[in-house]
Amino acid sequence: MFTGIVTGIGHIAQVTPMGDSADHGNRLTLTCPSAYLEDVGLGDSIAINGACMTVTSLDASATAPYFTVDVSAESLDKTACLNALGTVNLEKALRANDRLGGHLVSGHVDGLGEVTHFTQVGESWELRIQAPRSLAKYLAYKGSITVNGVSLTVNRVADSSEGCEISINLIPHTVHNTALHSLQAGTKVNLEIDLIARYVERMLSSSAAS
Numbered sequence: 001m002f003t004g005i006v007t008g009i010g011h012i013a014q015v016t017p018m019g020d021s022a023d024h025g026n027r028l029t030l031t032c033p034s035a036y037l038e039d040v041g042l043g044d045s046i047a048i049n050g051a052c053m054t055v056t057s058l059d060a061s062a063t064a065p066y067f068t069v070d071v072s073a074e075s076l077d078k079t080a081c082l083n084a085l086g087t088v089n090l091e092k093a094l095r096a097n098d099r100l101g102g103h104l105v106s107g108h109v110d111g112l113g114e115v116t117h118f119t120q121v122g123e124s125w126e127l128r129i130q131a132p133r134s135l136a137k138y139l140a141y142k143g144s145i146t147v148n149g150v151s152l153t154v155n156r157v158a159d160s161s162e163g164c165e166i167s168i169n170l171i172p173h174t175v176h177n178t179a180l181h182s183l184q185a186g187t188k189v190n191l192e193i194d195l196i197a198r199y200v201e202r203m204l205s206s207s208a209a210s
Contacts, residue, residue, distance in 0.1 A: 001093065001094045001104065001105070001106065001107075002047050002052070002091050002093060002094055002105040002106070002107050002149075003091070003094055003098070003099075003100055003101050003102040003103065003104070003105060003151060004050075004091070004102035004103060004105045004144075004146045004149065004150055004151025004152075005091065005101040005102045005151060006089045006090065006091055006149060006150055006177065006178045007036075007090060007091050007092055008032055008033050008036045008090040008091075009032075009033070009087060009088070009089065009090065009177075009178065009179055010030045010031060010032040010033075010036075010048070010087070010088050010089075010090045011030065011031045011032075011085075011086070011087050011088070012028050012029070012030055012082075012084070012085050012086055012087075012088060013029050013030065013031050013066065013085065014028070014029035014085075015027075015028055015029075015083060015084065015085065016028075016029070018070065022073060023073055024073060025070060025071045025072040025073045025074075025075065025076055026070075026071050026076065026082070026083060027056075027068055027069070027070050027071075028048075028053075028068060028069050028070075028071060028082065029066055029067075029068050030048070030066060030067055030068070030069070030088070030090075031064045031065065031066045032065055032066065032067070032090060033065070034065060035060075035065075036060075036065060036090070037058050037059075037060035037065045037067060038060055039092075040055060040058060040060070040067065040092065041055070041058075042055055042056070042057070042058070043055065044092070044093065045092075045093040045107070046067070046069070046090055046091065046092055046093070047089075047090070047091040047092075047093075047105070047107045047149050048069065048082065048088050048089070048090060048149070049079070049080070049081045049082065049088045049089050049148040049149050049179070049190050050089070050105070050107065050109060050146050050147070050148050050149030050150075050190040050191075050192055051071075051075065051079050051082060051107060051108075051109050051149075051190060052093075052106070052107025052108065053069035053070075053071065054069060054070070055067050055068070055069060056068050056069060056070055071083075078109055078112075079109050079112070079190050080112055080187075080188035080189060080190055081148065081188070081189075081190070086182075087179040087182055088148075088179055089148055089149040089150060089178050089179045089180075090149075091149055101151075102144075102151025103144040103146075103151050103194060103195075104194075104195045104196070105146050105149075105151065105192060105195070106192065106195060107192075108192065109190045109191065109192055110135060110138075110191055110192050110193050111131065111132045111134060111135050111191050112132070112188050112189065112190065112191065113129040113130060113131045113132070113147070113188070113189045113190075113191045114129065114130045114186065114187070114188055114189070115127065115128070115129055115183050115184060115185055115186065115187040115188075115189060116128045116129065116130050116165060116185060117185060118183050118184055118185060123171075123172055124169050124170060124171055124172065125169070125170040125175055126167060126168070126169060126170075127147075127152075127167070127168045127169075127170055127180070127183065128165055128166065128167050128168070129147065129165065129166050129168070129189060129191070130162065130163055130164070130165050131163055131164045131165070131166060131191060132163050132164075133162070133163045133164065135163075135164065135191060135193055136157075136159055136163060136164035137201060138193035138194065138197040138198065138201060139154055139157050139164055139166055139193070140154065140157065140197070141154060141155070141156065141157055142154065142155075143194055143197065144194045145166065145168070145191065145192075145193065145194070146190075146191065146192035146193075147168070147180070147189050147190070147191060148178075148179065148180065148189050148190050149190070150174065150178050150180060152168045152170070152174075153168065153169075154166050154167070154168060155167050155168055155169050
């Protein structure tokens with residue numbers, strides 16, 4: 001479980017195919033900030049751009065601390081930004097005594113969105129994302145959404161035949177302390193809907209069916 005509050009910015013430094021067919025995944029080697037891995041052990045969970053992955057090896061004492069994760073072909077098919085070199089958002093799994101600074105995040109990507117607009121407005125930035133139609137019913141004004149692992153608040157929802165475009169305001173702190181600053185129109189992003197909205201929809205649809 002996570003909160004959508006990024007705890008570090010990492011970099012995918014190496015992508016190693018684990019086989020020679022589309023049925024095989026990739027092994028990622030990620031570098032991270034100094035001391036970031038001091039409380040991390042083998043088998044721990046770290047969300048990479050919002051996708052929960054398991055640490056398979058690490059070296060916390062290296063000049064550039066790094067860890068590796070194995071990403072299955074299924075995960076590669078359902079996520080963005082996990083098959084190429086680049087900067088990513090990192091969040092360690094939530095501990096029982098941690099503050100819930102964002103919202104409840106499972107680390108399971110529900111769908112891919114596409115950035116349609118990313119422009120500075122005053123001191124902040126406006127981020128617009130086209131979400132799949134299948135996720136539209138979970139997106140609401142002032143509701144929560146996780147974008148590449150970052151807990152954000154939806155400021156506007158615009159439904160269309162193609163899907164649902166959401167508008168989000170990013171304050172300077174978020175832009176400067178996450179990998180969201182690298183987004184641009186056309187970029188694919190990992191989306192996770194609000195966990196509570198998922199269960200509410202399930203309960204309502206189940207009641208209607210009965």
